[in-house]
Amino acid sequence: MDSFDRKILGLLREDATRTYADMASHLHLSPPALHDRVKKLKAKGVIKRTTVELDPQALDRHFCAFVHVETEGYAKDILKEVAEADPAVEEMHGVAGSSSAILKVRTHDAAGLEELLRRLFETGAVRRTESFVVLRTYLERGISP
Amino acid sequence: MDSFDRKILGLLREDATRTYADMASHLHLSPPALHDRVKKLKAKGVIKRTTVELDPQALDRHFCAFVHVETEGYAKDILKEVAEADPAVEEMHGVAGSSSAILKVRTHDAAGLEELLRRLFETGAVRRTESFVVLRTYLERGISP
DNA sequence: GGTGAAAGAGTGTGGAC
DNA sequence: GTCCACACTCTTTCACC
Numbered sequence: 260m261d262s263f264d265r266k267i268l269g270l271l272r273e274d275a276t277r278t279y280a281d282m283a284s285h286l287h288l289s290p291p292a293l294h295d296r297v298k299k300l301k302a303k304g305v306i307k308r309t310t311v312e313l314d315p316q317a318l319d320r321h322f323c324a325f326v327h328v329e330t331e332g333y334a335k336d337i338l339k340e341v342a343e344a345d346p347a348v349e350e351m352h353g354v355a356g357s358s359s360a361i362l363k364v365r366t367h368d369a370a371g372l373e374e375l376l377r378r379l380f381e382t383g384a385v386r387r388t389e390s391f392v393v394l395r396t397y398l399e400r401g402i403s404p
Numbered sequence: 405m406d407s408f409d410r411k412i413l414g415l416l417r418e419d420a421t422r423t424y425a426d427m428a429s430h431l432h433l434s435p436p437a438l439h440d441r442v443k444k445l446k447a448k449g450v451i452k453r454t455t456v457e458l459d460p461q462a463l464d465r466h467f468c469a470f471v472h473v474e475t476e477g478y479a480k481d482i483l484k485e486v487a488e489a490d491p492a493v494e495e496m497h498g499v500a501g502s503s504s505a506i507l508k509v510r511t512h513d514a515a516g517l518e519e520l521l522r523r524l525f526e527t528g529a530v531r532r533t534e535s536f537v538v539l540r541t542y543l544e545r546g547i548s549p
Numbered sequence: 550g551g552t553g554a555a556a557g558a559g560t561g562t563g564g565a566c
Numbered sequence: 567g568t569c570c571a572c573a574c575t576c577t578t579t580c581a582c583c
Binding site: 288289290295296 | 568569570571
């Protein structure tokens with residue numbers, strides 16, 4: 260993991276459809292040498308997978324919110340079940356602080372969030388929730404190498 | 405945007421290195437027909453870009469937190485400047501609720517978070533912050549079509 | 550949307566530093 | 567161990583039905 264590898268990761272994050280030949284010329288390497296490095300980065304798990312970034316608006320997910328969940332005792336497993344079953348839930352993190360977990364949610368509208376909250380409370384494990392509705396996303400980029 | 409397109413998006417999210425021929429056979433379409441659909445999905449902006457998912461651990465980003473920021477009046481632009489300049493900040497959302505903005509942060513360690521907080525307060529626009537340190541990530545998937 | 554063909558990319562092998 | 571040059575196979579992607 261040297262500066263070459265970091266540059267490769269940066270290029271791939273920007274656009275993974277880049278050809279190896281193109282990236283190789285940018286870094287003054289031969290295509291096979293670059294290919295070798297990418298293969299190793301994948302084998303080592305640094306690159307977990309190649310995927311596409313979708314536009315939430317185009318998929319009718321106009322509503323985004325962060326939901327803080329306070330549970331009755333330790334109930335992460337029950338929470339995870341509900342979160343995983345609902346495609347609206349993009350992330351779930353167990354956190355330290357006044358809340359037990361933070362959920363990142365994307366639904367069609369506010370009613371979709373209410374649906375999720377209902378399901379969360381129905382488990383009996385949730386004491387209270389606090390939802391922060393996203394008004395505008397200023398920045399949303401992945402990890403930068 | 406029919407059921408074919410949704411299936412294509414699902415397949416590409418899982419693994420964007422799939423060949424068109426492979427996906428076409430899964431959906432009982434010809435490679436060029438599938439290629440046409442993907443091209444249109446990209447042109448329409450449904451597919452924003454093709455990228456790679458990296459492992460935060462492998463890049464020494466062991467520490468993750470959500471930071472709630474309360475500003476002195478409307479100061480999103482100043483906030484955005486600081487957030488954008490810091491590669492540790494992955495997301496910044498303006499939200500409704502008791503906070504003004506939520507930041508998703510990934511650093512090497514807790515000291516990295518403190519650094520960011522210092523920079524935030526140095527702008528003079530921040531009244532208070534509340535940080536929720538991620539103990540464990542239970543779910544982290546993108547949008548599902 | 551399907552068919553066939555061209556241009557070009559991905560990906561092994563062998564050899565040199 | 568890492569990089570380069572060559573070559574072969576498969577994919578992408580075009581024009582036409």
